[in-house]
Structure formats: C-alpha cells, structure tokens
Amino acid sequence: MRQETGRAVPVNGRSVHVEESGTGPDWVVFEAGQGLGRTCWDAVLPLLADRARLVAYDRAGFGRSGRTTAELGIDDMAADLAAMTEVVIPGRFVLVAHSMGGLVARRAAQRLGPRLRGLLLLDPTPESAPVYDTFERTAVKVDRALSVTQGLVRFRPLARVVSANIRRAFPADTYAAMLTEDFVPAGIAQTRREFRAVAADLPRLRAEPPALPACPTVLLSASRPARGRAPQHAVLTEHQRRWAKTLPDGRFEEVESGHLVQAEAPEAVAAGVRQLLDRTADRPADRPAPPA
Structure with missing residues (x-):
C-alpha cells in the first residue's frame, strides 16, 4: 500500500501537502508534471528509500493540498517549491522534475542557489522547442477537451475510461489514489487553471529563459513516442x-x-538520482550540524 501520511506546509499564503520517506543524510525532492502530484513518484521512492530522505508533494490546488482558485503560473509554482524546501529541508538537495515540472524546477533553481546540488529532468520540453510556437492554439484545444473531461469524471466508470493511460502505467494502489484525488471535477478544474497559467507564461519565458542550472544536471529523454507522434518526438528529442x-x-x-x-x-x-548524489556528495564538514 502507498504511504498515506503527510503534513500541510504553508507556502506564500497557500498550503501544500508533503509526504516524506526514506532514510539517510541526503535529501531528494520531486516535482510532478502537469495534472499530477506526489503519487506519480510511488514507483521510484522505494528504490531510493535506503539512500536518502525523499520529499514528494502536491502543488497548491492538487491532491491533498489546500484548494486555490488562483491561476498559478510558473513563477508562482517555483516560489512555492522553494518555500516548501525552506520549511522541510535543512540543507542541500537533489531536485527531480517531470515534464512541465522541469520549467518549474529551472525557475526554482534561480531561487535555490547553492542549496540545489543536482537536477534530474525527466522528458522536459525546452522553451526552444517548436511545439511552443503555436501553444496558444494548443492551449485552447486542451482546455476544451479538459472541460469535457471535467464533466465526465463526475461518474466513476467514466473517470476510469478517461484515465486509462494512467491506470495502465501506475501500480493499482497509486492509481486508486489518483482516481480519488486527481480524476475528479476539482482536480481537472485545477489542471485547467494551471495549464492556462503556464500557457500565458510561455511567451515571456521564451523571451527571458531561466538561467542555466549551475549544478550538475541530467536530462532523461523518453525514447518511445506517443502513437502517431514520431516526427514531433524526434524534433523534441533533438x-x-x-x-x-x-x-x-x-x-x-x-x-x-x-x-x-x-x-x-x-x-x-533512481539510478540518475544516485549518480547525482554520489557526484555531489558533501564533505562531513559541509553538512549542517544536527540540532542540539
């Protein structure tokens, strides 16, 4: 069964739900992609439980975090991520981010400075990618589709249908949590708000990209394209x-x-995280002293 305990952490007038697991002197934080939360890391966390303290959380408005009606853009989410780590983590850490979460992580890196010892990005879309050239039109289409989904997920059998790709990818207990927390009208409504805010942010972000991470960074690129998307996938990979x-x-x-x-x-x-932890290992003198 997946971990059920966690705590609410205040961030910038909002509240995010944080779950901590694992043991060790090192810390790793996980930032989900769009429409997902802490539960999407369930298959990774057990593989690292003996190596570091692990922190997974739901962004404001998602999962078990506090509700919000605000459309939180990339800078807002980056500020929340940084604020959460200031409360939860005593020193330096490795940050893992998936997809759109990569943009959040890169913005947060500017705030985190030397506290960020390594960055692992899972299949992100760099701001230079041509998919963003027409993203305003894409955002309109996605929002229309999500508005239909928002109505469908009121009915549990239909929620299972629209989330079939998630059901196939994740463990059964993880999917059960996602079905209860994410594939419900409030969860889809928050995904729509977040998608609109990110789409609105993209022109500025492309004009003024986040600074390049100063810490060691690994980008893991998915090799299998979605059905019918092989040409676009090849461009993104490049x-x-x-x-x-x-x-x-x-x-x-x-x-x-x-x-x-x-x-x-x-x-x-997990291998990418371990490599970053090993490469950036603190000397004993660099680690914060334990509380008296």
Whole structure:
C-alpha cells in the first residue's frame, strides 16, 4: 500500500501537502508534471528509500493540498517549491522534475542557489522547442477537451475510461489514489487553471529563459513516442539534446520509456538520482550540524 501520511506546509499564503520517506543524510525532492502530484513518484521512492530522505508533494490546488482558485503560473509554482524546501529541508538537495515540472524546477533553481546540488529532468520540453510556437492554439484545444473531461469524471466508470493511460502505467494502489484525488471535477478544474497559467507564461519565458542550472544536471529523454507522434518526438528529442549540451555540467541520456518515465522506467530515474548524489556528495564538514 502507498504511504498515506503527510503534513500541510504553508507556502506564500497557500498550503501544500508533503509526504516524506526514506532514510539517510541526503535529501531528494520531486516535482510532478502537469495534472499530477506526489503519487506519480510511488514507483521510484522505494528504490531510493535506503539512500536518502525523499520529499514528494502536491502543488497548491492538487491532491491533498489546500484548494486555490488562483491561476498559478510558473513563477508562482517555483516560489512555492522553494518555500516548501525552506520549511522541510535543512540543507542541500537533489531536485527531480517531470515534464512541465522541469520549467518549474529551472525557475526554482534561480531561487535555490547553492542549496540545489543536482537536477534530474525527466522528458522536459525546452522553451526552444517548436511545439511552443503555436501553444496558444494548443492551449485552447486542451482546455476544451479538459472541460469535457471535467464533466465526465463526475461518474466513476467514466473517470476510469478517461484515465486509462494512467491506470495502465501506475501500480493499482497509486492509481486508486489518483482516481480519488486527481480524476475528479476539482482536480481537472485545477489542471485547467494551471495549464492556462503556464500557457500565458510561455511567451515571456521564451523571451527571458531561466538561467542555466549551475549544478550538475541530467536530462532523461523518453525514447518511445506517443502513437502517431514520431516526427514531433524526434524534433523534441533533438531540442532536449541541444539544450543539455549548453549546460556547464549537463548530460543527455535516452531511456527506454514513454513520457511517464517515473512510472515506466523507475529504475532509470533512481539510478540518475544516485549518480547525482554520489557526484555531489558533501564533505562531513559541509553538512549542517544536527540540532542540539
């Protein structure tokens, strides 16, 4: 059974639900992609439980976090992530982010500074990718589709139908939690708000991209395209590869997986985290002293 305990952490006038697990002197934080929350990391966390303290959370408005009607953009989500880590984590940590969460993580990196010891990005879309050239139109289409989904998920059998791809990817107990928390009208409504806010942010973000991460960074690229999306997938992969090459300390690696890398290739994610922890290991003198 998945972990059921957690705590509410105040961030910037909002509240996020945080679950902590694992043991060890090191810390790892997980940032979900759009429409997902802490539960999407369930297949990865047990693989790292003996290596570090692990922190997974729901962004404001999602899962068990406090409700919000605000449309929180990338900067807002990055500020919440940074504020949460200031409350929960005493020192430096590795940050793992999936998909859209990669944009949040990169914005947060500017706030976190030397506290961020490593960054692992799972199949992100760099701001240079041409998919963003027409994203305003895409956002309108996605919002229309989600408005239909929001009505359908009021009925549990239909919620299972519209979330079939998630059901196939994640463990049964994880999916049960997602079905209860995410694939409900309030969860889809929050996904719509977040998608609209991110779409509105993208022109500015493309004009003024986040600074390149100063810490060691690994980009894991999903090698399997969605059905009918092979040409677009090839273009995205090339942009991921080019972006990784611009980093002062970056590495690009393809993984045998679809877009939900943490569900389809959790061992690769755990290996990436372990490599970053090993590469950036603190000297004993660098670690914060334990409380008296």
